[in-house]
Amino acid sequence: MADADLKDATLDELRLALAPDIAVSAMFDGWTDAALVSACEMADVDPAVGRLAFKTSGLGGRAMDMIDAWVGSVDARMEAHFADGRLDNMPIREKIRSLVWFRLEAIMGLEESLRRATAVQAMPQNAPRALKQGWSSADKMWRLAGDTATDYNHYTKRAILAGIYGATLAVFVEDESEGKAETAAFLDRRIEGVMKFEKAKAQLLGKDREHFDVARFLGRLRYPQN
Template sequence: MSRTAQSPEVDRLVHAILPHVAFDGWSDVAFAEAVRDVGMSREAARALCPRGAVDLAVAFHKAGDAAMVAAVEAADLGSMRYSDRVSFAIRARLAAAADKEAVRRGSALFALPHLAAEGAALIWGTADTIWTSLGDTSTDGNWYTKRATLAAVYASTVLFWLGDDSFEEQATDDFIDRRIDNVMQVEKIKAQVNAMPLLKPVTAPFAAFMERVRAPSAAASAEDLPGRWTQPR
């Protein structure tokens, strides 16, 4: 999926609101203070961010995704196992977030009923960005299962990271390794089950179903889900 860069004005507002988020959350009060700090008119700020601080919280999250991509592209991952590359990308995403209080307040914001779907979409988008940055080429049902699994891993990792006070966040590193190992074990079991001749009558129809599911096209927007379905010939 294509990712578009945010405007410099929005980036300025995101940078300006972060010190206020620690005290006022992603709120109208914090938004007003950020607008004042950058010397922007309220009308211009609302034109950029119609929902005020909510839009800046979204921009903050997407800026973290972009920073993670930059870190992955700058790193030499060629000698790493694939699971280690995924772990690296997750760690890079947490490093990009940096401001734990802003993330904590953002988690609370997107837990609100009217914003929960958008929060889930942001986590999905992060998982998609990680896989895409690592060169994932899947186009069938695996496109969805990979992102759903990684979204769950990333969401649980963020919650653990927010409460981690260990030295250099070693506990979070260990947590990531355990979660990725769990995922690899599940994939290994799936492969073993699919290879069992006695289970072919059960696994073959499901595999055929997953092969017909199609990921969104490269030109589609991030909101163009759940993708495409191809009719059997």
């Protein structure tokens, strides 16, 4: 949404519009009121209106609201980018890789903002919202990939992808290699590991006898033995 349109924006639209600039300011000011005010100034929005858009009484307060809006803005960019059906003829692993990598490219250069956001999300009172954010993004990725599962697989696919994405973000934020080559290699290994696991699981258990410990598997993704 162009800055000129923000005067007529709803509060939901304003949150998404301000979120990218808040993320830029968060590199220096953290996820604070100062970052919000800076974003409002860049967008020529009254800071009082900006504060109203992020007014909350929920867990995590305004910082989590701003982070949630940032995640939502990346979700929106991803959905718009892939709305043309460019994923349709790709193998599933390439669909997932393309979606995850798009999200990483969308926040390239904002590693310090991500590091600070992760610290906020890691606070005990913010864990439920952080998990919800990861689940929501994973759900959107699977839907763009064409997944229509409504059974047990609906939940395991999203839990596994949320684990992959979270683990990849942890590598991304510390990766100083050219073109984030280490992150790309890590992501490829995680996706390949899931593909091999799913193939072995199908062979051993059969379609009607799947029993899968999601928590244990996500732990292996986050702390791989390599």
